[in-house]
Amino acid sequence: MDPDDxxxxxxxxxxxxxxxxxxxxxxxRAAERLGMAQPPLSRAIGQLERRLGVxxxxxxxxRVDLTEAGDVLLHEARAALDAVEAAGRRARRAALASTGAPSVVLVAKAGASTELLAKLLDAYAAEPGAATVDVRLCGPGEQEPLLRDGRADVAILHRPFDATLGLxxxxxxxxGQVLVLPAGHPLSHRSAITEAEAGxxxxxxxxxxxxxxxxxADGPGPQVRDHTQLTQLIALGRACAIVPESGVAGLHGDLVAVPVTDAARVTTVIAWPPHSRSRGVAGLVRAAVRR
Structure with missing residues (x-):
């Protein structure tokens, strides 16, 4: 068989x-994960290698190790499978939208860009024919996968923490970014701090x-899954955190923020799949840019 075929x-x-x-x-372990016997799995992988000629x-x-070609295929295969699943999810949502009021699923990180998100939603809601926006708040780093695999139509992402390649x-x-400390900490009255000091x-x-x-990851810091958990730990004097400046808008009086002079600047973006044909997504993006 021709390699291209x-x-x-x-x-x-x-x-x-x-x-x-x-x-x-x-x-x-792979066979157990797939719910199949090992011999047919081994034959299938061998056949795949022969067909590709690598x-x-x-x-x-x-042990089993990946070759350079195997590592490339792993990354590409994950992306391809995500794209297939995303296509199915978006097709189902499009079908549902055609039978009722259109809706847009927007994902954002809980506790981040709250003021910006509120202005965006208000601006879009004022547009004639605006679709219903289903806002889903998630943990750090979860927005991008939700957008890529089709569970969301649009996302609020934050560079350099979230990858936007292909979107x-x-x-x-x-x-900029600030260090959030418990009120009364000796450094709470500082006008600025470095990232090394903060860490x-x-x-x-x-x-x-x-x-x-x-x-x-290994380390002395507490394991944190959401913004509420983080702020409570800081207030209890068990942790500190470096967050974008906009993240301090809703801080309680028992927390203070000190600018981190050398921390990377954070760019908030609205992101969507390049092949999207959703009028709701297009309208939401226009509202975001004009807000």
């Missing part, structure tokens, strides 16, 4: 099989947020 005829089933093996690096996995009696975006705000305060470690796989 082999690539064109890849099936989502094959990609799911391969992603499971590449992530587990163990055929037995070695994806280096197998020994003790259409409009910049809404660029700002080494005795008894006030920076929090550890969950990574994409749900695990937490």
């Amino acid at each position: 082999a690539v064109a005829n890849l099936e989502t089933r094959e990609l799911r099989y391969y992603v499971a093996v590449a992530e587990e690096l163990h055929f037995g 070695t994806l996995l280096e197998r020994t009696s003790r 259409d975006t409009e910049e809404l705000l660029t700002e 080494s305060l005795p008894g006030l470690p920076l929090p550890r947020w969950p990574r994409r796989d749900g695990t937490f």
Whole structure:
């Protein structure tokens, strides 16, 4: 078979099989995860390698490792499977919208850009024929995957923390960052602080947020999953946090914010899939830019 034909005829089933093996690096665990026997899984991966004409996995009696080609396929396969799932979700929502009032699912990080988001929603609601906006607040880093896999139509993202490659975006705000401390802390009256100082305060470690796989990095800071949990820990004197300036709008009186002079500036953007044909998304983006 011509190599180009082999690539064109890849099936989502094959990609799911391969992603499971590449992530587990163990055929037995991958087979269990897929709910199938190991021998047909091994045959399917071998057939995939022969069709593509490349070695994806280096197998020994003790371990399985990805080749360079295998690592590339893992990243591309994940993106392809996400795109297939997103297409299905968006098609279902489009069908539902055609039978009733149109709606747009907007995701944003809880506790971030609250004032900006309120102005955006008010501006869009004032437009004739505005769709219903279903606002879903989530934890840090969750907005981008929700947008990419089709569970959301539009997202409020924050560079450099959120990746926007492959998405259409409009910049809404660029700002500095501040260190949030418990009121009464010796540094609470400082006019400014450096990032190195903020990361080494005795008894006030920076929090550890969950990574994409749900695990937490090692370190002394408390494990934190949401904004409410974070602010309570800071007020109790168990942590501090570096956040964008706009994140201090709703702080209680038992917390103070000190500018971090050398922290990266944060750019808030509204993002949507480049192939979106949703009038609601287009209207929401226009309102965001004009607000």
